[in-house]
Amino acid sequence: MKVLKFGGTSVGSVKNMANVKNIINDGEQKIVVLSAMSGTTNNLVEIANCIKIENSDQAIASINALHEKYTDVIDELLHDKPLNSKTKTYISDRFNFLVECTYKEYSQVLDNEILAQGELMSTFMFNSYLRQENISATLLSALDFMSIDANNEPAFRTIENKLAKVLDSAENADIYITQGFICIDGEGNISNLQRGGSDYTATIIGAAIRAEEVQIWTDIDGMHNNDPRFVEGTKPISDLSFDEAAELAYFGAKILHPQTVLPVRGYGIPVRLKNTMEPSAKGTSITSNHSETGIKAIAAKDGITAIKIKSGRMLQAHGFLKKVFEIFETYETSIDMITTSEVAVSLTIDNDKNLENIVSELKEFASIDVDTNQSIICLVGHSIVNHEGTHKLFKILKDVKVRMISYGGSKNNISLLVDTDNKIKTLQKLNSYLFELVTL
Ligand code: ADP
Ligand code: ASP
Ligand code: MG
Secondary structure, three states: OEEEEEOOOOOOOHHHHHHHHHHHOOOOOEEEEEOOOOOHHHHHHHHHHHHHOOOHHHHHHHHHHHHHHHHHHHHHHOOOHHHHHHHHHHHHHHHHHHHHHOOOOOOHHHHHHHHHHHHHHHHHHHHHHHHHOOOOEEEOOHHHOOEEOOOOOEOHHHHHHHHHHHHHHOOOOOEEEEEOOEEEOOOOOEEEOOOOOHHHHHHHHHHHOOOOOEEEEEOOOOOEOOOOOOOOOOOEOOEEEHHHHHHHHHOOOOOOOOOOOHHHHOOOOOEEEEEOOOOOOOOEEEEOOOOOEOOOEEEEEEEEEEEEEEOHHHHOOOOHHHHHHHHHHHOOOOEEEEEEOOOEEEEEEOOOOOHHHHHHHHOOOOEEEEEEEEEEEEEEOEOHHHOOOOOHHHHHOOOOOEEEEEEEEEOOEEEEEEEHHHHHHHHHHHHHHHHHHOOO
C-alpha cells in the first residue's frame, strides 16, 4: 500500500481538490493524508492568539469570516444535496466549537484543539466529495491512532498497533483518508506534530504499515536546489539520498517538515515529492541511493541564536565542554552548530525559550556573548567535504560576513552562520556561483 500526502494548496481550492481526486483515483488501495486548506491553520493560530489576549470580538469576527469561506467552498464542491447539507452541519459544528472556545480560559490544550479544526474540516469535506464522485473512500480519524509520548515524539509502536486495529475494523475501501498534523498526547489531549507536520504524519504512517512508498504532493515540482522563495532560477533535484533530504529538511527547506525522513529511512521506504498542479513533472525521489558528489542544494534556517562561551583558562581543562553541555541538557535545548578555539566555544540553538537561564548558569564560569537573529545556511551534497571544487566556497564568500562555519561534522553538510539580514544575499551569491558560473 502507498501513502499519499496532499498539502494545504493541494486541498486549498475546489479546482485543486479535483486534481487530487484524479491523482488518487487509480484503483490502487492507499492511505491519503490531508492538510488543512491553505491559510486555515494560520487563521486558527490568529484566533487562538486573540483568545489568549482576551480579544474575543476579534476572535469571533475571524471565526465568522472563515465559516463563510467554508460555506462557499462546500457549495462549489458538493452539488449533491444530502452530502452538501451533511457536510455543512459538520462544518458548522466545528465553527460552533470555535465560538465556544472564545468563552473559555486560554490554555495550551485549548490552543491545540483550535489548531486541529483545519484538518478535521478538510478531510470531512474531501471524503464527502469522493462519495459524491462515487469513489470508494473511508475516513479514518488520526486521533484514533496517531499518538505522541511525554517528550512529544511519535510513539511508533503504539501507532503501529493502533493503526493496524483501525484498518482492520474500518469499512473496506480503496482510499482511506486521514488527517495530517494532529495527534493525541500522552495525557489523551489533542496535540500536533508542529507546523508543517502533515508530511511527518505521512511518513509515520508509511513506516507503521511498511508502505511501498510515501508520496508528498505539494505546490512545487520537488525539492529545489535553493530556496525558491528568495532565489530566482532554482531547479528541482531529481534524486536525493535520505541523508541529504534529512539535512535539507532539518536546515530549513520548507517543502519538508524537519523530521519527515526519519521514520522511513530505516525501512528504506522511498519518499517522492510531486506537484499536484503538474502531476507529470518528475519531482524528487528520496531513497537510500547516493548519486554524484559535490554541492547539490542549499537551505536556510532562521531564528537561530549564537552563544559564544569564552574562558581561556578553563577551556583547556578536561570536563569543560561536559559542563557546558550539561547546562543545555538541563534546559532541554539542543545545539545545532558548534565550533571551538583555544579560548572559546561558539554554538547555536534554535529554541531560545530557556536562553536567560542557560546564559546565567554559563556566566558562573565563562564570559558570554549572545547574537540573536542569525540564520544557518546549509550546503548539502553527498561527500561534499571531499569534493575537489568545495574550496571555491571560500572565494565565493569573500565579502559575506560569516559568523561561524561547520565543516566536516558530516561528509554531507557544510553549514555557515550569517546574520539573518544577510541571508538572502548569501543564498543568491551561493546560487549564482555554484549553480551557474562555477561548474564544480
Ligand atoms: P504544503 O502546504 O504542500 O505542505 P509547503 O508550503 O509546506 O507546502 O511547502 C512547499 C513550499 O516550500 C514551496 O511552495 C516553496 O516555496 C517552499 N520551499 C522552500 N524551500 C524549498 C526547496 N528547497 N524546494 C522546494 N520548495 C521549497
Ligand atoms: N496545517 C498544518 C500547518 O499549516 C500542517 C501542515 O500543513 O502540514 O502547519
Ligand atoms: Mg508543508
